Amino acid sequence: MNYNDLFHIIDDKNRIKLGKDIEDKYLSDALNRNKGEADVLVFPINTDEVSSIMKFAYENNIAVTPRGAGTGLVGATIPTKGGIILDVSLMKNILELDENTLTVTVEPGILLTELQKFVEEKGLFYPPDPGEKNASIGGNISTNAGGMRAVKYGVTRDYVMGLEVVLADGSILNLGGKIIKNSSGLDIKDLIIGSEGTLGIITKAILKLIPKPQKSVSALIPFNSLEEGIDTVIKIIKKNANPTAIEFMEKDVIENAENFLKLKFPCNYGQAYLLLTFDGDETFEIESNYNKVKEVALENNALDFILLDKKEDIERTWKIRGALVTAVEAVSEQEPIDIVVPIDKSADFINYTKVAEKEFGIKISSFGHAGDGNVHLCVIRNGMEESQWNEKSKLLLQALYRKGKELNGLPSGEHGIGLNKRSYFIDVTDEINVEYMMRIKKAFDDKGILNAGKSYSE
Incomplete structure (x- = not known):
């Protein structure tokens, strides 16, 4: 193929x-274990270029x-079908902060940490907070990233108000x-969120903001076992302490992590821990909430x-x-896993991991x-x-994903x-669900050139 x-x-x-001339890091992901191949790597700087x-890719059937x-x-x-890697990391501008509508409009390449710092300096707050702060907003939207604050504030989807998206044919x-x-009709925006680049390329996002909480404290609760800690979580939520x-x-x-960072954790006793945060504007409200949690925790065998x-x-x-x-x-x-189950099944799933650990002989x-x-x-x-490792880990992962499904969870x-x-996703997902995902894919990308072979896509 001539890419001139x-x-x-x-x-x-x-x-x-x-x-x-394409560096290896662009052919892999953060784990850097598997590497694909590509013919060309491009860095567009605006929607028209994307x-x-x-x-060009559509007309020439290029992945x-x-x-x-x-x-x-x-x-x-990871590029699995050669073709073009389209890297939006240079599209990282904050296009508008609208304090009248509490929205910020950004390009997809801006990093989460940069966006949060910018809006917090203005007294505003973008709540989604996944562990990787150097992820791009486009990536967060493409995976519907959640993170630590989801229990109170929700996930990325809850803060995406508008999107500009380039489809496979350039539309x-x-x-x-x-x-x-x-x-007003079908909300196509919500199909794009979480689609992992299989339906279109996000080139702009309008995100919802809220006023920044004035105060935040955290609490650490040690337990003799993880099971005791997880069993306490439901009781904390029912207490309406709003963590x-x-x-x-x-x-x-x-x-x-202590050894890796050369930092000391605040507690060295107990086999497992709950870590909570409470935020808000009123000190009294925060104190009232964490005292509710303290009471519940100590009543349920917390060590401190x-x-x-x-x-x-x-x-x-x-x-x-x-x-x-x-x-x-x-x-x-x-192998990192992020299976999600109903809250009341968390303890059941974690208990199963201990059984599976012994059965398969893998930590x-x-x-x-x-x-x-x-x-x-x-x-x-x-x-x-x-x-x-290849044989045992595959069998273990299959068992874990199937247990997640048995508990009415998702991969x-x-x-x-x-x-x-x-x-693993295909193995535990109903065939009709995957079929309809593929039909939607076909409607957006009839030639199947966008991120083929990823998620549900063939």
Whole structure:
């Protein structure tokens, strides 16, 4: 295929890389274990360029793999069919802050940490808070990222008010807007959110903001067992204490992160922990809420209730929480899992992981978002011989995903399916569901050139 026409679209030769000039990092994802191949890597800087690139790809039946910051964990940015990698990381502008409608309009390449810093300096707040702060907003939208604050504030979908999307044939859709309600036909915007680049390429997003909470504190609650901690979560939620986040972690995965970051966790006793945050504008309300939780926790075998109200203690503790996956990956190959189950089934699922750990002889570390049933697991290789690891880990993952389905859960709460989890997703998803996803794909991308082979897509 002759890609010379791309040089008429992208007039800056530094924004096009051909074949052997493409760095390996653009052929993989954050885990950097699997690598694909591509003919060309392009860096558009505006919607018109994205549209022209897609028209070229459509007319020539060329596969296109969209890419942002490359922080994904499921292989969604790995090019499997050659063709074009379309990297939107240079499209990172904040286009408008509208304080009258409490919205911000951004390009897809802006990083979450940059957006949050910008709006918080204006006294505003963008609540979605996945663990990877250097992910791009386009990637967050493409996976419907959740994170720690989902229990109180919801997930990315709840803050996307409008999208500009380039389709496979180069057409441009404008969806939603600065409106709070919409009962005007099908909401195509909600199909794009979570579609992992299989339906279109996001080139602009209008995001909802809220006033920034004036005060925030955290609390750490140690338990003798993870089961005791998880069993307490439902009781905390029923107490109407309105926590911003409820996280759970096991001691071994925390120790990994402590060693990795050279930081000290505030508590060294107990085998498992709940970590909560409370925010708001009134000190009395926050104190009332965390005291409700303290009462419930101590009534349910908690070893302690440690209030973290100093900024440095809060930041250090949440930094350790945010580094759990990275810390495990630094010492051993591992498979990250983010199965989500109904909140009242979280304990059942975690109990099963302990059974599966013994049955398959593979170490599993647990942590996650206890307030919304999103269980994160690290299935750890620990030096196991490669052929044995490949065989055993595959059987273990199949068992875990099937257990998730048995408990009325789903394969992914926020990472997406991508390439790595596709076979497990297909295995536990009703055929008719996948069939209708493919029909929708066909309507948006009749030639199947956008991120083929990812998630539900063939």
